[in-house]
Amino acid sequence: MLKEKVCSYIDKNKDLLFEVSKEIFNNPEVAFKEFKASKLLTNKLQDAGFETKLGVADLETAIYAVHPDKSEGQTVAILGEYDALPEIDHACGHNLIAASALGAVLALASIKSELPGKLIFMGTPAEEGGGGKIYMIRAGLFDGVNAAMMFHPSSNHTMVGRKGLAVTEIAIEFYGKSAHASAVPEKGINALDAVIQTFNSINALRQHITSDARIHGIITHGGVKPNIVPDYAAASFYVRALENNYCQELIEKVKNCAEGAALSTGARMEFKRVGQPYKSRNVNITLGNSFLKNLETLGEPIKPVSPGSGLGSSDIGNVSHECPTIHPYIAIAEEDTAAHSREFAKASISEKGQKAMLTAAKALAMTAIEVFTNPEFVKNMTEEFKKST
Numbered sequence: 001m002l003k004e005k006v007c008s009y010i011d012k013n014k015d016l017l018f019e020v021s022k023e024i025f026n027n028p029e030v031a032f033k034e035f036k037a038s039k040l041l042t043n044k045l046q047d048a049g050f051e052t053k054l055g056v057a058d059l060e061t062a063i064y065a066v067h068p069d070k071s072e073g074q075t076v077a078i079l080g081e082y083d084a085l086p087e088i089d090h091a092c093g094h095n096l097i098a099a100s101a102l103g104a105v106l107a108l109a110s111i112k113s114e115l116p117g118k119l120i121f122m123g124t125p126a127e128e129g130g131g132g133k134i135y136m137i138r139a140g141l142f143d144g145v146n147a148a149m150m151f152h153p154s155s156n157h158t159m160v161g162r163k164g165l166a167v168t169e170i171a172i173e174f175y176g177k178s179a180h181a182s183a184v185p186e187k188g189i190n191a192l193d194a195v196i197q198t199f200n201s202i203n204a205l206r207q208h209i210t211s212d213a214r215i216h217g218i219i220t221h222g223g224v225k226p227n228i229v230p231d232y233a234a235a236s237f238y239v240r241a242l243e244n245n246y247c248q249e250l251i252e253k254v255k256n257c258a259e260g261a262a263l264s265t266g267a268r269m270e271f272k273r274v275g276q277p278y279k280s281r282n283v284n285i286t287l288g289n290s291f292l293k294n295l296e297t298l299g300e301p302i303k304p305v306s307p308g309s310g311l312g313s314s315d316i317g318n319v320s321h322e323c324p325t326i327h328p329y330i331a332i333a334e335e336d337t338a339a340h341s342r343e344f345a346k347a348s349i350s351e352k353g354q355k356a357m358l359t360a361a362k363a364l365a366m367t368a369i370e371v372f373t374n375p376e377f378v379k380n381m382t383e384e385f386k387k388s389t
Contacts (some may be wrong), residue, residue, distance in 0.1 A: 021099035028084030031126035037082035055309035057139035063123025073117030093153035103361030127248035131276030152319035156335035164281035167313035178231035188229030199255035
């Protein structure tokens with residue numbers, strides 16, 4: 001009966017959720033600059049009576065909202081993302097993530113008097129680089145949370161339980177000595193050569209890493225003119241792996257590649273980790289199976305990716321090591337549509353994308369009800385989490 005009520009609420013308020021999704025889509029904001037989106041969501045939560053704070057964890061665009069009807073029981077946090085990508089805007093569908101999370105908590109708020117426990121909405125900025133969730137973890141906002149959940153749009157796959165890779169961004173800089181590249185090349189130290197040798201060494205390293213790992217990078221500075229020996233060159237890499245410890249091991253191997261390039265060219269090398277490292281995703285199967293059953297109840301066909309498909313990374317991985325967490329996917333586009341593409345951005349504002357958002361909001365709310373009301377389910381979910389960590 002409770003699950004029917006939240007679904008009915010979402011159907012009745014679908015226009016509001018469509019409006020929120022479209023407003024965020026039409027005003028794309030990159031990491032830590034999601035001022036319009038965070039204000040929009042804050043206003044909707046305050047209108048619904050939530051005790052809402054904007055600017056938590058020293059992040060201007062982070063939101064922490066608690067429903068005032070709090071009692072003994074489980075604490076459930078439903079997470080919303082709303083940052084866009086540079087140049088290609090909402091090509092990861094975060095407008096749908098934000099609207100689905102809002103829909104789920106508003107639906108649950110409509111029946112909160114019938115539910116024990118504590119309901120939280122967290123607006124988490126900068127998933128696409130910056131790791132807002134990590135700042136919020138450090139601020140203690142996930143302390144005492146029994147379950148965290150969100151949904152993510154996918155191209156043509158609907159699934160629960162997909163893992164994610166740990167990732168750390170690396171910046172490598174080389175300092176050489178400029179000289180005329182034709183008249184006196186022997187007096188120069190070529191920093192660009194050091195960058196190129198680093199890439200070549202990493203290419204060789206890839207033959208000897210596990211199949212789940214990824215090392216990919218770009219040259220961010222390669223010199224200013226062909227007739228000047230570059231005295232400065234730089235590159236940026238992402239290092240990823242399915243296991244957190246192996247990711248750290250690979251970072252040291254990448255550093256060795258750069259040190260070798262510096263030694264062979266005579267350039268000075270600086271190596272640093274950039275931003276917040278994202279952890280691998282610790283999927284809670286018990287919680288995920290509840291979401292899966294709710295999707296099936298809603299008539300959403302399940303279509304997982306084929307074995308061996310590549311994985312991405314997200315700061316939801318860090319959350320998954322703090323409490324039982326799920327990050328399921330629902331299809332919004334055609335099978336050959338790539339994430340982080342202009343085609344995916346179009347799908348996130350399409351009719352199919354908006355329908356998936358409503359389905360996600362319902363399934364999130366239905367899964368939260370299971371956590372709030374089923375002690376045996378919570379016991380299994382919690383025991384699984386303790387064993388996995």
